[in-house]
Amino acid sequence: MSTKNIAGKTIEVNEEGYLLNMADWTKEIALELAKEINLPPLTDKHWQVIDYLRKNQAEGVALSLRKVGNSGIVDVKELYALFPGGPLKKSALVAGIPKPASCV
Amino acid sequence: MKKLVILGAGSAGTMMANHLAKTLPKSDWAITIIDQYENHYYQPGFLFIPFGTYKEKDVVKPKRKFIPKSVEFILAQVSKIMPEKNMLELKGGQTINYDILVLATGTKIDPSELPGAQEGWHKDIFDFYTLEGAVALHQRLQSWKGGKLVVHIQEMPIKCPVAPLEFSFLMDSWLRKKGLRDQTELIYVTPLSGAFTKPTCSVALTHLLTEKDIKLVPDFGTERVDSTAKKLHSFDEIEVPYDLLVTIPTNKGDEVIGRSGLGDDLNFIPTNKHTLQSNAFPNIFALGDATNVPASKAGSVAHFQAEILTENILHFIKGQPLKPDFDGHANCFIESGNGKALLIDFNYTTEPGFGTFPFPALGPMQLLKETRLNHWGKLMFKWIYWYMLLKARPIPFITAKMSLMGKKTAKEAKK
Incomplete structure (x- = not known):
């Protein structure tokens, strides 16, 4: 665990950079995090995915690629295009939620 | 007389039948177990069949042999569970009431989730998660002369998450024995970022892959397979060519769970991960591969769960709070x-x-x-x-x- 100064706020993150408290998240933080991991500029679709992830996480739903692919917002292929190189890991990071542990 | 029904007579269901037959008072409780198949398979043994270590006879025995005499065994397919009515319906229309229902319906592979696989199924594409798959792969290996041999996991979670690694290690061993290792490129394709899910273990197992010269292709999100060109395609346009593809397709819970509206998007039953009670209905419990609890889908897990669930069912019957004792062991x-x-x-x-x-x-x-x-x-x-x-x-x-x-x-x- 460590702290991080980002977008004018001090937040707690884990060793992989995931926010520890999803309540610390702001859109400004998301924009900075997206830059840090070299995502293309965030579009409406990105924000819709981020909202979906945050909403489901808050409700305690286990998130998976399949789940997001069935969300009606994007299919899995589109999700890969939005968040290249590990769409679930990267979208979760930007959305300020823990890295989904869909695998045991 | 009250009735407890166990759905599924695989490892988990059979263990529950034996525990409950010993613990529930026979004067008050009748136990019924329902399964659609006659035979019990020793699933961990499937791994050894492709290499000829085990034969079919080593892994199959009749289910009845393991079910206690005091438990009624019904050989039938269940068409629907109706939890609001505490009732289930068998194929053919017969209904069965229950006071407590234990779901042990397991998980199985669904190759239809891998687009393009059908055309090459059991020709150049094999599974070893079914007896037929393991036997067909054994036959195919008899004519193997070398080339690209790809072991592939489509999607997590899967039953026995270490099995694909074990398969790769045993494959390496078998190829060396046959003098075919130099002619064979072994490739391990996984949606995970390393060999396994748990970090310490992943390091040790990734090391073993390297030591055995098995190439690791991590973070591979499989979109489809082209059975004609013999290539796996990922969502982000990476291709992995193969001559022989051994795949672990998407694992899903039983269709009856989906049909009855009791499952998640993979037909796994939302279950309390510590008490093993269904999240939706207090008189329904679930264990083994059928649940969505974040533990390995493995026989050892079902074994540990069965002990704890038996106690919790006794607590439930007495109106006592359930014990949150399952730790994912x-x-x-x-x-x-x-x-x-x-x-x-x-x-x-x-x-x-x-x-x-x-x-x-x-x-x-x-x-x-x-x-x-x-x-x-x-x-x-x-x-x-x-x-x-x-x-x-x-x-x-x-x-x-x-x-x-x-x-x-x-x-x-x-x-």
Whole structure:
């Protein structure tokens, strides 16, 4: 665990950079995090995915690629295009939620 | 007379039938177990069939043999569960009422989730998660002369998450014995970022892949397979060509769970991960591969769960609060080839580490290390499975809740 100064706020993150408290998240933080991991500029679709992830996480739903692919917002292929190189890991990071542990 | 119905007479259901037959008072409770198939398969044995170590007869026995005489066994397909009515309907229309329902409906592969696989199924594309698949692969290997052999996991979670690794290690061993290893490129394609899910274990197992010259392709999100060009395609346009593809397709819970509206998007039953009670209906419980709990889908897990669930069913009957005792305990042998195996022991919060098992310092088994004794442990396990585990006879010194004694973390082991 460590702290991080980002977008004018001090937040707690884990060793992989995931926010520890999803309540610390702001859109400004998301924009900075997206830059840090070299995502293309965030579009409406990105924000819709981020909202979906945050909403489901808050409700305690286990998130998976399949789940997001069935969300009606994007299919899995589109999700890969939005968040290249590990769409679930990267979208979760930007959305300020823990890295989904869909695998045991 | 009250009625407890167990759905599914695989490992988990059979163990529950044996536990409950011993614990529930026969004067008050009638127990019924329902399954659509006659035969019980020793699923951990499927792994050895492609290499000729086991034959079909080693892994099949009639289910009835393991079900206690006091338990009614119904051989039928269940068409629907109606939890609001505490009732289920068999194919053909007969209905059965229950006071308590235990779901042990398992998980199985669904190759239709891998677009393009159908055309090459059991020609150049094989599974070893079914008896037919394992037997067909054994036949195919007899004419193997070399080329690209790809072991592939489509999507997590899968039953026995170490099985694909074990398969790769045994494949390496088999190819060396046949003098075909130099002509064969072994490739391991996984949606995970490393060889395994748990970090310490992943490091040890990734090391074994490297040592055996098995190429790791991580973070592979499979979109489809082209059976004509013989290539796997990922969502982000990576291609992996193969001559022989051994795939672990998407694993799903039973269709009856989906049909009855009791499952998630993969037909796994949303279940309390500590009490094993269904999240939706208090008189429904679930265990084994059928649940969505974040534990390994493995027989050892079902074994530990069965002990805890039996106690919780007794608590439920007496109107007492359930005990949140299931800690995610799993215990698995990992075959590493050349007559050796590793052993791992872990739960929800403690990842597999080094140490000895089951006794601190004495062992005799070594955790997360390749030894011959672990391999013999794995082979002996078939006997334990058929004659002790299914009958719910206690296994000495191995407790449902994981013990931390004799275990070391990766950091401690380095000291």
